[in-house]
Amino acid sequence: MTILGLEPGFSQDLIRLEKAVTLTGTGNTIRLRVIRQQEAIESLAAFSTYVHSWYPVLRPGFSERYFGVITGPLTPCPESCLVLLVTAIGALARQDHALGGVSHDGSDISEHYLDVAMISLPTVLADSSIESVQSLVLLSIYYNCLSRPWQAYQYAMIASFKVQNLLKCMDESDRDGELGEHARRAYWAVLLVESELCAHFDVVDSGIWKYDDELALPDSRRTWQFDVEEGSPESITTPPTRNILAANLHSSDKTHSYFLAEISMRRMLHRCNTAIRRTTEGEIVYAANIALELELQLDDWYGYLPEILL
Structure with a gap:
């Protein structure tokens, strides 16, 4: 908070203000107004550009699913x-x-969509599918966008427990398939969201870090992205041109490079925090050798960043 020029107690003040607001539940009488095709396309494009590039939890093929469901x-x-x-x-x-x-x-059109989405929340909470995990990740991101960290934290915690159980109970045959890749992306996205919230607010963690050394990083080959110029349901079924494929490949590489760089940085920051211990005399000691190694890793990390991120 200090880096941003905010008072040290700003985070706690934000939490208190959020908790002071009475939450209003949504009943099952809410009806979704007719969604215009152009509105759906523009919303999907905005999500791809401004949100999914930071937390790429979706895989190719989502556009078809999106228009089929919406x-x-x-x-x-x-x-x-x-x-x-x-x-x-x-x-x-x-x-x-x-x-x-x-x-x-x-x-506020977004709030209307949220209200309708929340009708499915009881099913999402009871379900064990990857879609339920992804929904909770997006709920956390939604409230983060509204600067409502307490609700964002609550949904991130539920998503964390769900994805940990999903990975623990997953068959070996699924680990190398689409389900395994979806689960890994959700895991790393939740880890980033939860870690960021825990760094600023006095809250407990979900234990998600105990898997970071065991779980593979996301696959670098395929990440969903959406181009509004080819975004109509009709054009989705049309094979994209070579230029569009090249543009999407560059966009996918850029998105994935950032995601991996963010995971790497968060891991190093976590090791910095866990390398501190308190002696029997009450003195706080930092492992000098670990500090040196982390410094070298940080230099290497920066040196390997692709030019598009510099």
Whole structure:
């Protein structure tokens, strides 16, 4: 907080203000208004550009799933929740004045999508699918975007326990497939979100760090991204041109490079914190050899960053 020029107690003040607001539940009487195709495309594009580039939890093929669900009956289930949350976060990004957005009709469209998504929350909490984990990750990100860290933390914790159990109980045959890759991406995204929140607020962690040395990093070959120019449901079924494929490959490389760099940096910061111990005399001691090794790792890390991140 000090680095940002904020008072040391700002984080706790933010939590107190958030807790002071009475939460209003949503009933099952909420109806989703008709979603215009252009609105869905623009929200999906905004999500891809401004959010998924930071937390790439989705894999290729999501665009087809998105349009298939968003144009359907939206029966309460984890997949409907996931699609609606993508739309809500994308709509939120579109309305952000800092990103050049403008509110539509003076109403908060993103909140409407969130309310409908929350109808599926009981199913999401009871479900053990990867879609339920992804939905909780996006819920945490949504509340982070609204500067509501307490709710973001609550959903990140639930997502953490779910993804840890999913990975622990996963069959060996699934670990190397799409399910395993989805789970790994969700794990690393939750680890980053939870670690950032725990660094600023006096809250407990979920124990997610005990798996970081055992779990493989995300696959660098394929990450979902969305191009608004080819974004209509009709064009999705059309083979993309070579230029579009090249542009998407560059965008995917950039997104994944950042994701891996962020994971690496968070690991080094975590080791810095865990290398401190207190002696029997009460003196705080830092392992000098570990400090030197981390310094060398940090230099190497910076040296290997791709030019697009410098």
